[in-house]
Amino acid sequence: MTLTKKGETKPAPASWGLTTRGGKVPWEYAPAPEATDHVEIQSEYGLFIDNEFRPSRPRASFEVINPATEERLARVARASKADVNRAVTAARRAYDTTWSRLPGSERAKYLYRIARILQERSREFAVVETMNSGKPIKESRDVDVPLAAAHFFYYAGWADKLDYAFPNREPRSLGVAAQIIPWNFPLLMLAWKIAPALAAGNTVILKPASTTPLTAYLFADVVLQAELPPGVVNIITGPGEIGMELVKHPQVDKVAFTGSTQVGKMIARAVAGSHKKLTLELGGKAANIVFDDAPLDQAIEGIINGIYFNQGEVCCAGSRLFAQESVYEPLLEKLKDRLSTLRVGDPLDKNTDVGAINSAGQLAKVEELVQSGIAEGAEIFQPDCQLPDRGFFFRPTLFTGVSQSHRIAQEEIFGPVLSVLTFRTPEEAIEKANNTPYGLSAGVWTEKGSRIFKMVSAMRAGVVWANTFNRFDPTSPFGGYKESGYGREGGIHGLGAYLDLAPNGTNGR
Ligand code: NDP
Secondary structure (H helix, E strand, O other): OOOOOOOOOOOOOHHHOOEEOOEEOOOOOOOOEOOOOOOOOOOEEOEEEOOEEEOOOOOOEEEEEOOOOOOEEEEEEOOOHHHHHHHHHHHHHHHHHOHHHOOHHHHHHHHHHHHHHHHHOHHHHHHHHHHHHOOOHHHHHHHHHHHHHHHHHHHHHHOOOHHHHOOOEEEEEOOEEEEEOOOOOHHHHHHHHHHHHHHOOOEEEEEOOOOOOHHHHHHHHHHHHOOOOOOOEEEOOOOHHHHHHHHHOOOOOEEEEEOOHHHHHHHHHHHOOOOOEEEEEOOOOOEEEEOOOOOHHHHHHHHHHHHHHHHHOOOOOOOEEEEEHHHHHHHHHHHHHHHOOOOEOOOOEOOOOEOOOOOHHHHHHHHHHHHHHHHOOOEEEOOOOOOOOOOOOOOOEEEEOOOOOOHHHHOOOOOOEEEEEEEOOHHHHHHHHOOOOOOOEEEEEOOOHHHHHHHHHHOOOOEEEEOOOOOOOOOOOEOOOHHHEEOOEOHHHHHHOOEEEEEOOOOOO
């Protein structure tokens, strides 16, 4: 089936030129909008069950908009409880009759095919992702889509080597996996979930976030193109309660969720006491720690990438910067200068650094937390850039004078907002960094290798980056401690999460 309808590109207003603290720079960027004429978005999408797009029963749908323009992109079906049952039944049938019976080498062929099609259609995916999520095209083009393809390539390689991946174990697929994903990396989270599940021999039902279902439905087209057997991949859309119906369905054997800690806890309660295996990837409040021997210019780029990448809507965002007191002043000055060069605006413009916040609701949450920072006495800095008239935009922001008890230092903002704090000794940095209910990621900037090792082992974070930030690779496991969830995605760990790994001789083989 074809998914095409001409998209529209609004030329970027000339007023999106840079300003710096010292005044306006003497030149402007010309608009560089990505073409959208190779993309077609259907006016309406049905649920993808058994390799067919079907209307929900009873028929119901909801609107999906472009957060940068607030214009409607499409309507998508709103699944009912009966639709959840249909999707699970299709996945169960496909598991029992085809997918679990295929040799790993055959499953691998399908995964390689998906990876290659994603690469071939990468421009189309990047544009749709940007239009639907608000993220800058240079990120969807250079990060989201290539990484999604890389995950399918990586897990394709494991599909026929499960026995080697887990020595002295008898790896067996689990059955039907229910996968619920958020709106910040819609295609990439889909790949993180679907690739290992299929490689391990499971079938899936994916529920994308209600604001960002379009690349998932475009992926359904890839499933058809790759000729996967019907029912192996099913995609349904609907509100959170439909996600919960999926989680609770008795025929589901595995649940994988990425999203808020609040919903993660509800899901943990819902599967408690059942046979279902669960992976939770939840929120974060990462510390990015800069020591006085760090290469400061390099650290600035890491700090910027850490918190303003994807508008800060990143679970592992480096939202708390800890600067050693002796470099606080020069670091802050460089940071403010660099912040003032970020281009905020049309996500489809290839020069845009910070795009649109994903929804009006998320923008309101960011605004509320920023107001709390001001009310609690922190000092706000925002560059003097002009925001587009329409769409959900927010200036890249940093706060100084932040104390550990401020809400902006404790709560996940999920927006382009950095809290700057200071420390004197490594011990103080560790104590402050760990003073959060979360434990997903952290960053350390220092020239000393021994200090890196000390910090990495002392910080309660699933991923610690040294002299870099927000680096992802399909071979590396990702996941958290404490309220950031449990289980790992990526690497062999991510494969194990979709397998029963009974010791040799105990699985009846
Ligand atoms: P949610 O956790 O509500 O949404 C994530 C996914 O879960 C979506 O597909 C959502 O569906 C679904 N969902 C919502 N409620 C339920 C439920 N009761 N049972 C099963 N599934 C459910 O995140 P929000 O979009 O509401 O964002 C709120 C905050 O969560 C953000 O501000 C941010 O702090 C954090 N967050 C963290 C993410 C991360 O990667 N760790 C990702 C997204 C958000 P639907 O879209 O239909 O509501």
